[in-house]
Amino acid sequence: MRGVGCRNIFQSGQRDIEVSGPHLVEEASRVHIGYYDQFRLSDQEKSLLRRAIEVSARSVANGNLPFGALMADPDGNVLLEAENSDITGKSxxxxxxxxxxxxxxxQLTPEQIATATLYTSCEPCAMCSGSMYWGGLNRMVYGMSEADLLQYTGGHKLNPTMTGVGCRAVLQSGHREVEVKGPFLIDEASVIHRTYWTS
Structure with a gap:
């Protein structure tokens, strides 16, 4: 990837991480950030995004943080679902x-991943965006943005939300194009967050 160095990521969080380097090298960095384009979701895609939001509620019911995601094939068939498991998985x-x-x-072939769309209840963090890029995903749709999420999490120790390093900055800095669509269904995606982070 280019344009998203460790400093961009470390210095966008809620706490300071000292970074030293590069040494003996002149470095020039340019950040290419994609812009949100006006895009309407089809009824099928709205349904899939709502299902990802339902997975986020299930995550809370299972003792974890309110985030959920799923992967669907080009016909809208759900291939896989996954909840957050930070708390129960102790990581x-x-x-x-x-x-x-x-x-x-x-569980899937590289071709299945490449042609699938990942739907997620909230905008992916830098780590998750990187996993999508390196995992071969080419398209992602998200609900609530990280900026919206920050309104609810603040500096919560379980989710020190980063600012300034959105998923587009990560996914559109690589050597292949990853389509990013969002935010969508913000009110629906945010319902569970309105009370979770203050309880």
């Missing part, structure tokens, strides 16, 4: 989208 790396990409790599 802050168990985000819904990363869990989903792990499952996809284990």
């Amino acid at each position: 802050p790396l168990n985000h819904a989208e990363t869990n989903l990409m792990r499952l996809a790599i284990e």
